[in-house]
Amino acid sequence: MNKATIYILVLFFFIVSCEKSKVLPDPPIIVVPDDTTVVLPKYFHENTWIYEQMRLQYLWADDMPDEKSTDKNLEPVEYFYSLLRKDVDRYSYASSDYQEILDYWNGQLESYGFRYKKVRVDGEFGLAVSLVLKNSPAELGGLKRGDLIVAIDGEPLNPENAERLLERKGASFLIKNDEEYRLSLAKRKFQVDPLQFAEIIPWQGKKVGYLVYTQFLFEYEERTRALFQYFKDQQIDEMIIDLRFNPGGVTPNAEVMASLLGPDLGSSVELFHGTGNTYSQQQSILRGESPVGRRYFTNETSNLSHLSRLFVLTSKSTASSSELVINCLRPYRAVYTVGGYTYGKNLISTIIYDETGRYSFGLMPAWATLINAHDQSTYGKDGLIPDFPILEDEWPYMPLGDTTETLLRKALYAISPGESKKEFKKIEVLDGFHHWDTGKGFLGNKRYNP
Template identity: 35%
Template sequence: MKIKYWSLIILVTVSFSCKKLTEIFPKDEDNTSNTTNPNADVNSWIFDEMKNYYLWENQMVAKTASDNKLAPADYFESILVKPGDLDRFSWIEEDVEALTASLQGINKVVGIRFTPFYANTEKTKVALSVAYSLKGSPAEKAGIKRGDFIVKVNGQDLTSENYSAAFSPDNLKFTLGDYNGSEIVANSKTVDVVKAEVQTNPIQHYSIIEKGNKKIGYLVYLQFLTKYDADIRNVFKEFKSKGVNELVLDLRYNGGGYISSSDIISSLIVKNLKPGTLMSKQEWNTQMTSAYKSKYGNDVFDTDWLNESNNLGSLNRVFVLTSKGTASASELVINNLKPYMDVILIGDNTYGKNVGSITLSDDKKRWKWGMQPIVLRTVNSLGQSDYGTKDGFTPTFKVTDNAIPFMPFGDVNETLLSVAIQQITGVAASSSNANARIKGIKKVDVLNSAYPLENPKLEIRDMYIEKLPGQK
């Protein structure tokens, strides 16, 4: 069972066992058991862990005032502080192993992200405009690509009520559609796909666009995954070797990932990189702050700039393409860079998540539950962290990404990229070299501008660390 708040957008750490935590902060053994209340022991564990690490632990109800007869997921929710308001993000999962795999970008999926919109003027039908197919996914192997329209799933017309649940079966048949000048209608093409376990490759696209004396590096990055740190360094190595002097970082579809990977990308981009100087800080609750500083020193929560040899060096600014799905580690990169260079945001407001959590599981293996309580807040080198509201970062240029069909990544006429290119060159993008599909462009009424995944339960926007503060 999974408890979600709002879009289940989280900032998380990889799963640390309680043993590792208690090596730093020893706790009394809890040898209690209860045969009359089957939830007593797990709920007691939930409360004790929350009381230790929760960012707002000083506002929690007293343990004796909590209802420990509730099911664990309901109990967890009952002890949160102002859920949906102050705490929009803490959550709990029945299977911590499945959770960990998901955080590492491994899921059983078809492998698409899309924008749902009304397909006809009566608003009785919905079509899905594919934003991308994951590399190596069943969708990509079946030939589904960015800009395609899906109008039926397993023979059923899509509506505003059913499109979110339409992808539930493992075996799916998609009916594709065409734009006929006024609406999206089904064509004769169908595609059969079967869900499979897929490892996300976050480097969805990169290219260099040359405009006069401008060499514009363009990168579509889906998730901050350490498995691909070497690959992202190689992308920037190529950018640097080919003289890239402007950068467009497309984070529309990026809900976060490993903090260490976001630190790498920040250090590859920042102007006048100074390794070893302060990049950002974490703020924990009073108890954890005192304990960590006592054991490791006052700078235990500091993160410094990295010595990245492929730092682009001379950038004065960076353009970031954003959406309501741009969250957590993506927002951290934006906040890291703001004190050092112009960060120009194009698109929609970001999600607004400047707090983070750790994965807590039972080291005694008595149950599989894993928790993601909010335990920290992040600030940049100037102590700034003013985007942690439902409005997130406000874009410099507000652009609605509702022109269909979607242009290919790197197409100079693509809705958001074209705005960045115009700001860089001072010249509007020309349709003369655009993909032929440009002729069919239409503005549509979008139902969800955060580019939902095929399975809403996998919509986890995350930022997680490999090591606790002070651990090398």
């Protein structure tokens, strides 16, 4: 039985974790007398497979219940949750369809392609569109950042029905701005381009690089390097990276991003380190390796080594690899966060599924700790604290890159004070997230929902 593992926010353990191609044992053979009938639990084989995977990979495997005491009649996803250490683990999740997990981490989740804030404008509940992804059904259909959705398929929205209505494959949205109009959209899979928006902003005699980066995905390193080379050639004076919508992603891309944003350190300086569970540490020692896995900066000729500081726009949806970039750059560069608290995922996760095709479910358990070069990793409970806190409670939401946009303006004023003459209406923001438009939370699971 082979398992395939795709590392999220990880790959720094791709040397330490040689278990990824391990052939796992078949379920035990039960020998009974010929005249005895044995009825196995309904999901015996599936859940035996899950338990073995978790024993090998789960960060808190030592705290799992004894296998004999577990209920293998539970459906596989429910069985997975029964194994978790719930007092500390708010990150691990599973899906009945592993392809949904793979699609998301490849930037191909089926959706409309927008994110939203839950708000009340003049007392009326609505979904304030905060991001419209490039080439998405939402963008192609005419939805814009700053649109306020107040009804779906004729049903007025409220905090209780919004997610249920967003689960539909297609719908008619009532938009209320200066005037009301309807917009019909249908979900589909499309490729996310994480380089959402970039430009150089002239500000108080300085050139400020600004990049909205929405997800850490494979195969975008070269385009990212080219963009940073442009910033470098233009001799920008300051850099703002907008990670308020970014839930994380694959570590190699995050390592490149951190190396581009940081000083010129070469490839022998540690970016971060961490450890897996007791079993994985023991296996490393048996191979003559350190039980502590380490990852290093990458050589990047386009890095912004001439800068002395970095500003990062954040929200409760800033998670995982995004937090890695912030926390792991801080030993080497002044990094200031602007906006809200981040999600608080200071752990590494891994994807596990059965590539033989017998089982359709996928698992994504917490896998290893994540610690910067100064041994700092204290943001797991509440997230990283913003250095310049500000709510996204000014209406209307201005286009990304507009110098009057709430978070960008706050960062620009931290660079050099200014004065905005634009007047905004204050609105009530119900939480700190930029929610997914799927209606199902993050990958259909609201336990871990950046």
